Amino acid sequence: MEILKIAGALVTLVGSLFLFLGAVGIVRMPDLYNRMQAGTKATTLGTILTLLGVGIYHPAWLGRMLLLVIFVAITNPISSHALARAAHFAGLKLTKGSVCDTLADDEEGDDA
Amino acid sequence: MEKFLARLLLAALLVLIYIVWTGSTDGSDVAVMSAAALLVSAFFSKSRRMPRITPVKVAWSIAYVFYLFVAIIKANFDVASRIVRRKIPLNPGIVSVRTRLTSPLGRIVLANSITLTPGTLSVEMKGDILYVHWIDVATTDREEATEEIVAGFEKYLEVIFG
Incomplete structure (x- = not known):
């Protein structure tokens, strides 16, 4: 049982490392869209690993943690999509150095 | 008959989630929850046209979950490795891709999968055109963008929601 505790703690530690990187990414990225990338990508695995780690540490909770993982995997992309979409329609520009903004181009086309 | 079965299946799923969540298999608990689950499924499965469930679709769904999980892990390492660089390598932009999927549920799953995978984030969908923020526009x-971003998922989703 000791080995389960150590494994669970390690998995949780790796998960929290990803969560930390996600937080660093939110500070370092240049504009909202790139921040959303950091805020969704690095945190999905971070949350999943943290929950699984707790599940391994307390095997009785594993089922619950798996349910939470499914909820996170479903809700995480939806919320980030909603934020990105709202930001684009609020007129937030992409950072300097962005290659293209097809959505804005197409919308101008619609207005004309 | 088929509708009734679909409702029963939904109710059974709800009961299963409840049992996992509470960790209680006490008879009276399960009885109360079964009643509630049947009530909920009676109200909520009415307007939904559930896709037909076949063994082939179930097999592809399981394969899809594994495919997605690998993609999620790749995405996390990709973004995490960008974050720790001294100068973040970025080449961002919003590109448009076209999807062949027609069912709304299939499109939702596709858009969510795109958000979960390396460097891409779905921003808006108009008809069959999906606008995607790409952290490293190739x-x-x-x-070409469709081939790069969507094709891998569509292969699975076309069978599942086809």
């Missing part, structure tokens, strides 16, 4: 051409 091509601005719609067809």
Whole structure:
């Protein structure tokens, strides 16, 4: 049982490392869209690993943690999509150095 | 008959989630929850046209979950490795891709999968055109971007929601 505790703690530690990187990414990225990338990508695995780690540490909770993982995997992309979409329609520009903004181009086309 | 079965299946799923969540298999608990689950499924499965469930679709769904999980892990390492660089390597932009999927549920799953995978984030969908923020734009051409971002998922989703 000791080995389960150590494994669970390690998995949780790796998960929290990803969560930390996600937080660093939110500070370092240049504009909202790139921040959303950091805020969704690095945190999905971070949350999943943290929950699984707790599940391994307390095997009785594993089922619950798996349910939470499914909820996170479903809700995480939806919320980030909603934020990105709202930001684009609020007129937030992409950072300097962005290659293209097809959505804005197409919308101008619609207005004309 | 088929509708009734679909409702029963939904109710059974709800009961299963409840049992896992509470960790209680006490008879009276399960009885109360079964009643509630049947009530909920009676109200909520009415307006939904559930896709037909076949063994082939179930097998592809399981394969899809594994495919997605690998993609999620790749995405996390990709973004995490960008974050820790001294100068973040970025080449961002919003590109448009076209999807062949027609069912709304299939499109939702596709858009969510795109958000979960390396460097891409779905921003908006108009008809069959999906606008995707890409952290490292490789091509601005719609067809090529479709090939790059969507094709891998569509292969599975076309069978599942087809």
